[in-house]
C-alpha cells in the first residue's frame with residue numbers, strides 16, 4: 001500500500017551567464033536561452049521567506 005507518493009517539484013536552475021531560470025530535474029548542458037555551456041546554480045527555495053515562488057530571491 002505505498003500509494004503515498006509525494007510529488008516533489010522540480011528544482012529551479014539559474015544560468016550564471018545570462019540569468020535565465022528554468023525548472024527541470026537536472027541542469028541542462030547548454031542553456032536554452034543563451035546557448036552557452038554555462039554553470040547552473042540551484043536557486044530552489046520553497047520556504048515562506050522566498051514567498052513560495054520556488055526561487056530564492058536572495059540568489060537572483
Ligand SMILES: [Zn+2]
Nearest residue numbers: 015018031034
Ligand atoms: Zn544562459
